[in-house]
Amino acid sequence: MQLVLEKRAERSGTIALVSPLIAVGLTIVTMVILFAILGKNPLLALHAYFIAPLTDGYSLQEIAVKATPLVMIAIGLSLCYLANAWNIGAEGQFLIGAVAGSWIAVRTQGTDAGAWVLPAMLVLAAAAGALYALIPAICKVKFGASEILTSLMLVYVADLFLDYLVRGPWRDPHGFNFPTTAEFDPVATVPLLIEGGRLHLGAIIALLVVAAAAILLGRTIKGFEIRVVGAAPRAARFGGFKADHLVILTFAVSGALAGLAGIIEVAGPVGHLQPGISPGYGFTAIIVAFLGRLNPLGILVAGLFLALTFIGGEQAQIAMKIPLDVTKVFQGILLFYVLACDSLILYRFRLVFPNRQVARGTR
Amino acid sequence: MQAHQRMFDSTPEGLNSGESPLLRTIGLTKRYGDFLANDSIDIDIWPGQIHALLGENGAGKSTLVKAIYGLIQPSAGEIYWLGERIVLSGPSEARSRGIGMVFQHFSLFDNLTVAENVALGLDGRESFNDMSARLAQVSKTYGLPLDPRREVWQLSVGERQRIEIVRALMQDPKFLILDEPTAVLTPQESDQLFIVLERLKSEGRAILYISHKLEEVKRLCDTATILRGGRKVETCDPRRETAASLARMMVGGEIKEVKAAAGRTTTVPRLVVNDLSLAPGEAHGVRLAHISFELKGGEILGIAGVAGNGQDELFAALSGERLSKDPGTVVIEGIAAGHLSITQRRKLGAAFVPEERLGHGTAPRMKLSENALLTGHAASGMVHRGFIDTAATLKTVDRATETFDVRKAKRDPEAASLSGGNLQKFIVGREILRNPAVLVVSQPTWGVDAGAAAVIRQALLDLATAGAAVLVTSQDLDELAEIADRIAVMFHGRLSAPLAASEATREKLGLLMGGSMLEPKEAAHAVGA
Numbered sequence: 070m071q072l073v074l075e076k077r078a079e080r081s082g083t084i085a086l087v088s089p090l091i092a093v094g095l096t097i098v099t100m101v102i103l104f105a106i107l108g109k110n111p112l113l114a115l116h117a118y119f120i121a122p123l124t125d126g127y128s129l130q131e132i133a134v135k136a137t138p139l140v141m142i143a144i145g146l147s148l149c150y151l152a153n154a155w156n157i158g159a160e161g162q163f164l165i166g167a168v169a170g171s172w173i174a175v176r177t178q179g180t181d182a183g184a185w186v187l188p189a190m191l192v193l194a195a196a197a198g199a200l201y202a203l204i205p206a207i208c209k210v211k212f213g214a215s216e217i218l219t220s221l222m223l224v225y226v227a228d229l230f231l232d233y234l235v236r237g238p239w240r241d242p243h244g245f246n247f248p249t250t251a252e253f254d255p256v257a258t259v260p261l262l263i264e265g266g267r268l269h270l271g272a273i274i275a276l277l278v279v280a281a282a283a284i285l286l287g288r289t290i291k292g293f294e295i296r297v298v299g300a301a302p303r304a305a306r307f308g309g310f311k312a313d314h315l316v317i318l319t320f321a322v323s324g325a326l327a328g329l330a331g332i333i334e335v336a337g338p339v340g341h342l343q344p345g346i347s348p349g350y351g352f353t354a355i356i357v358a359f360l361g362r363l364n365p366l367g368i369l370v371a372g373l374f375l376a377l378t379f380i381g382g383e384q385a386q387i388a389m390k391i392p393l394d395v396t397k398v399f400q401g402i403l404l405f406y407v408l409a410c411d412s413l414i415l416y417r418f419r420l421v422f423p424n425r426q427v428a429r430g431t432r
Numbered sequence: 433m434q435a436h437q438r439m440f441d442s443t444p445e446g447l448n449s450g451e452s453p454l455l456r457t458i459g460l461t462k463r464y465g466d467f468l469a470n471d472s473i474d475i476d477i478w479p480g481q482i483h484a485l486l487g488e489n490g491a492g493k494s495t496l497v498k499a500i501y502g503l504i505q506p507s508a509g510e511i512y513w514l515g516e517r518i519v520l521s522g523p524s525e526a527r528s529r530g531i532g533m534v535f536q537h538f539s540l541f542d543n544l545t546v547a548e549n550v551a552l553g554l555d556g557r558e559s560f561n562d563m564s565a566r567l568a569q570v571s572k573t574y575g576l577p578l579d580p581r582r583e584v585w586q587l588s589v590g591e592r593q594r595i596e597i598v599r600a601l602m603q604d605p606k607f608l609i610l611d612e613p614t615a616v617l618t619p620q621e622s623d624q625l626f627i628v629l630e631r632l633k634s635e636g637r638a639i640l641y642i643s644h645k646l647e648e649v650k651r652l653c654d655t656a657t658i659l660r661g662g663r664k665v666e667t668c669d670p671r672r673e674t675a676a677s678l679a680r681m682m683v684g685g686e687i688k689e690v691k692a693a694a695g696r697t698t699t700v701p702r703l704v705v706n707d708l709s710l711a712p713g714e715a716h717g718v719r720l721a722h723i724s725f726e727l728k729g730g731e732i733l734g735i736a737g738v739a740g741n742g743q744d745e746l747f748a749a750l751s752g753e754r755l756s757k758d759p760g761t762v763v764i765e766g767i768a769a770g771h772l773s774i775t776q777r778r779k780l781g782a783a784f785v786p787e788e789r790l791g792h793g794t795a796p797r798m799k800l801s802e803n804a805l806l807t808g809h810a811a812s813g814m815v816h817r818g819f820i821d822t823a824a825t826l827k828t829v830d831r832a833t834e835t836f837d838v839r840k841a842k843r844d845p846e847a848a849s850l851s852g853g854n855l856q857k858f859i860v861g862r863e864i865l866r867n868p869a870v871l872v873v874s875q876p877t878w879g880v881d882a883g884a885a886a887v888i889r890q891a892l893l894d895l896a897t898a899g900a901a902v903l904v905t906s907q908d909l910d911e912l913a914e915i916a917d918r919i920a921v922m923f924h925g926r927l928s929a930p931l932a933a934s935e936a937t938r939e940k941l942g943l944l945m946g947g948s949m950l951e952p953k954e955a956a957h958a959v960g961a
Contacts, residue, residue, distance in 0.1 A: 301796060305806075307774065309774045
């Protein structure tokens with residue numbers, strides 16, 4: 070008896086839906102083993118991670134707040150990945166967006182600037198994110214440089230640039246020397262959706278982005294171009310679509326969305342620019358994109374799920390002294406299983422019994 | 433070894449004579465999922481015989497020889513070699529036992545020399561110099577001239593095949609498998625190959641000769657085994673059959689004859705190529721040189737030639753996948769289009785069918801409706817203000833399905849799930865339904881079953897009758913003879929002057945395919961340049 074992996078005639082629609090769930094299941098099994106090795110009660114740990122955050126209103130809002138940047142970034146990344154353009158640097162585009170938007174907030178601080186400030190911050194952040202993402206895109210198209218490397222390296226450039234600004238020119242003079250800008254003025258702050266709560270306008274923007282991406286990919290010729298260029302490059306060229314143009318376009322869009330997420334995070338939940346505004350949103354969004362199967366609605370669900378792991382990880386740390394890094398381990402294992410389970414869409418397992426068949430063949 | 437040879441006496445079939453077959457399979461079965469590529473195939477290969485293996489694409493010929501050569505493990509059944517049951521661990525064991533194979537697709541390194549390529553295929557126990565000497569000797573003995581020091585990329589397809597044959601012969605095989613060896617050869621090169629095969633046969637070696645060229649098989653082979661749908665249909669003596677009776681066994685029925693409408697008239701020039709020259713896009717690609725022809729409405733121009741003589745490059749230049757600096761080199765419907773993109777050329781009324789169905793003509797993992805959109809988005813009312821009209825794309829699928837008898841499991845499956853013939857009918861149908869003024873099609877029936885091939889050739893003829901200009905590139909001379917009005921030959925990136933189909937004999941075309949009749953013209957160009 071042997072187990073063979075064989076190709077399906079057509080991709081399985083059922084498995085395409087189920088495979089992320091299988092991946093989540095396998096991840097949880099692995100985590101149970103990991104918790105046991107750490108000497109923690111696995112059931113209590115799973116409860117702290119996945120159930121407790123869903124039981125109170127504050128945590129639910131917090132999940133939506135964390136999911137907002139994840140979903141926005143992941144939607145942009147999914148466009149890149151569908152078009153076979155590998156943007157790994159969303160974290161950097163997020164930070165540059167935050168910096169560019171904050172520039173307006175810092176310059177208008179204490180003035181009587183009107184309601185134009187926040188919209189201007191959003192636009193500038195998106196533009197800056199897009200421009201920053203265009204650096205690896207243009208290097209790829211013009212010089213054939215690997216966008217994976219260049220986009221990743223630019224993350225560190227952005228990180229250090231932000232660090233320089235808040236320790237130097239933009240440091241709050243009344244901030245006791247902490248590396249941070251002053252609190253943004255109300256006109257430079259993303260409005261809350263619930264008075265006294267945490268949920269802010271960014272959540273609505275994220276939903277609009279999901280809807281726009283669903284229409285783009287499902288209904289428009291541009292979305293079709295993106296999908297063909299990634300799925301069958303030679304056929305795409307035969308169809309008259311230019312892969313280079315789409316590398317530029319998808320990088321620009323995903324950079325803009327990451328930049329927008331960056332300024333919304335700074336002008337929303339954080340309220341000022343400081344180092345460490347992102348717990349790795351730009352990288353976690355890669356997992357969100359794949360867990361959501363590069364599908365906008367899938368990404369929405371996956372974004373909420375990974376936000377849950379962030380909140381659950383904090384709760385598990387407080388309640389059970391489980392290190393916060395376990396959350397990152399969890400996310401890494403999840404990505405591993407998601408990619409592994411994807412092969413089940415095109416292949417299936419089958420048990421074969423060669424001996425019996427030989428017996429039949431020779432009578 | 434001797435003791436093992438007696439083993440056959442105990443098998444149910446036994447042996448009718450004292451000698452045993454070199455190789456025998458009993459109930460050989462290969463299963464891929466639910467699909468039986470080979471279903472209980474029994475075959476006997478005798479020494480000193482050329483045994484033809486006939487069948488349409490997908491009949492299971494390749495699967496059978498791969499199992500015999502140890503490339504795949506059969507799911508069930510037995511293989512006996514010299515009377516001994518063997519389970520081959522891989523091709524190297526097959527080779528060490530005396531089974532050689534020459535593949536249809538060569539496995540040669542372009543940047544290495546002939547001798548280096550041969551050395552890579554051997555076990556490396558002898559020194560390179562000894563091996564080179566033996567290579568020269570084998571190639572001389574069998575009349576397969578080769579210069580061991582030349583790099584492969586400089587060689588013609590026929591010469592490359594010689595390397596593969598010599599490489600196989602250097603292991604002194606008792607049994608040689610050849611997979612469609614003449615598919616890439618000119619008629620004259622084929623004749624030379626047959627002389628070599630006759631000689632190998634006279635030395636007592638066995639040959640398994642895969643082909644679907646029936647006249648060739650009748651001429652050359654002693655025995656023929658015919659496969660259809662993974663099963664053995666018949667083993668017969670091809671010399672006692674007619675080409676038609678062999679074809680019936682392969683196809684399992686009569687093949688519809690393709691008929692040209694009487695009184696086809698040619699009209700205005702719809703596709704004109706003026707002195708088109710283009711540097712190769714990739715290393716070792718072919719440089720197109722001074723190609724000119726004029727194709728009128730109502731006319732089918734065939735382009736013959738051995739693969740790799742610039743046909744792919746010409747297709748790319750005509751389709752607009754590669755652009756030319758000079759707009760006047762390609763004129764579509766009277767408009768200079770050399771600099772226009774493939775989409776703009778489609779808008780002028782041109783349509784294109786590339787050789788490769790999956791990955792070039794279609795995106796394999798996308799639905800047929802999306803693949804209809806792939807070439808229809810520019811000019812077929814499938815897109816309104818950037819939004820896709822899904823109903824329109826599905827309608828194209830339905831119309832192609834109906835008009836060209838495309839068989840599929842559901843209304844709108846993925847392209848990759850269709851059989852080669854049905855997918856090709858869809859692709860050709862997709863383009864013809866756009867009512868093109870010019871259709872450029874490359875290898876329209878390559879790897880397609882006989883029924884689908886007839887449908888496609890008829891469709892091309894009907895399109896020409898309706899007034900379109902049709903350019904067909906094909907390696908199949910019979911196909912061109914059947915549908916083309918004029919035939920030109922590509923060689924080394926140049927195109928011969930077209931011959932009227934009535935004058936284009938196999939001999940003439942064969943000489944052009946070998947480049948011989950082009951020499952004076954080439955010289956003239958050199959003087960002119």
